[in-house]
Amino acid sequence: MLALDRITKTFMAGQAAEVRALDDMNLTVADGDFVTVIGSNGAGKSTLLKTIVGLAMPESGRVMLDGRDITREPVHRRAGLFGRIAQDPNDSTCAGMTIEENLAMAAKRGQPRWLRQAVTPQLRESFRAALAETGLGLENRLDTRMGLLSGGQRQTIALLMATLAGPRLLLLDEHLAALDPKTAELVMGLTDRLVAERRLTTLMITHNMADAIRWGSRLVMMHRGRIIFEAAGSAKSELTVAGLVRKFHEAGSDLADDRLLLA
Numbered sequence: 001m002l003a004l005d006r007i008t009k010t011f012m013a014g015q016a017a018e019v020r021a022l023d024d025m026n027l028t029v030a031d032g033d034f035v036t037v038i039g040s041n042g043a044g045k046s047t048l049l050k051t052i053v054g055l056a057m058p059e060s061g062r063v064m065l066d067g068r069d070i071t072r073e074p075v076h077r078r079a080g081l082f083g084r085i086a087q088d089p090n091d092s093t094c095a096g097m098t099i100e101e102n103l104a105m106a107a108k109r110g111q112p113r114w115l116r117q118a119v120t121p122q123l124r125e126s127f128r129a130a131l132a133e134t135g136l137g138l139e140n141r142l143d144t145r146m147g148l149l150s151g152g153q154r155q156t157i158a159l160l161m162a163t164l165a166g167p168r169l170l171l172l173d174e175h176l177a178a179l180d181p182k183t184a185e186l187v188m189g190l191t192d193r194l195v196a197e198r199r200l201t202t203l204m205i206t207h208n209m210a211d212a213i214r215w216g217s218r219l220v221m222m223h224r225g226r227i228i229f230e231a232a233g234s235a236k237s238e239l240t241v242a243g244l245v246r247k248f249h250e251a252g253s254d255l256a257d258d259r260l261l262l263a
């Protein structure tokens with residue numbers, strides 16, 4: 001369904017600070033895959049997701065989705081294909097708008113701007129139902145501004161927004177990273193449920209190796225802009241955190257000070 005074919009992305013090309021964020025990288029994702037992605041700081045994980053949605057233009061290689069070459073397609077033209085939560089929590093929801101306005105914006109993506117915030121009673125009811133299912137008591141707070149919510153509540157709304165319009169691919173960039181362990185567990189449970197119920201093909205970046213082993217159907221390890229290891233099915237469920245750390249060491253990464261180890 002998704003194929004990245006020999007993608008190379010360099011930042012600050014030709015300058016002293018040149019970085020090859022993706023280095024001749026290949027990745028194929030099948031319909032229904034739930035892929036967890038781990039990698040040390042700067043491995044190229046966020047750049048991978050940005051390349052898929054069109055926020056980073058690779059200088060070589062192709063991005064294929066359902067057999068269509070979308071490599072050079074502008075962001076707005078492919079936006080409807082993806083539901084994404086960005087690494088910076090402030091990028092996924094609009095703090096100055098209410099819960100309802102945020103959800104409406106996501107539900108009506110692709111429609112003209114003046115239509116996007118008009119909410120019919122049916123749509124409002126569907127928001128309430130979706131919010132009630134999360135168990136956070138937000139269903140009666142549709143008029144509350146996002147900026148007043150806790151981190152976990154905001155990521156929950158971001159998750160609903162990313163899945164509302166029925167995306168072809170769900171892309172999660174460390175959406176649990178800023179949450180306390182108990183809230184992270186809650187939001188992860190909801191993530192897993194939404195992915196299963198809506199049969200969403202998903203890429204989830206995490207710096208928590210135990211989470212990467214526990215959730216999803218496939219695990220991909222990145223290092224210096226490439227995939228250096230992957231596992232699926234029973235080979236994945238038999239992985240251990242110690243085993244993954246060993247893989248990083250074999251690839252020449254000591255992981256000192258890395259958020260992967262701190263988690």
Ligand SMILES: Nc1ncnc2c1ncn2[C@@H]1O[C@H](COP(=O)(O)OP(=O)(O)OP(=O)(O)O)[C@@H](O)[C@H]1O
Pocket residue numbers: 011012019020021039040041042043044045046047048087
């Ligand atoms: N816009 C940019 N300009 C310059 N360099 C960039 C830019 N975006 C990313 N980079 C560099 O590209 C490399 C890969 O960055 P990326 O954000 O993809 O890493 P990551 O795997 O997501 O890391 P982290 O775990 O810290 O989120 C890093 O060295 C980063 O500094």
Ligand SMILES: [Mg+2]
Pocket residue numbers: 045046047087173
């Ligand atoms: Mg990142």
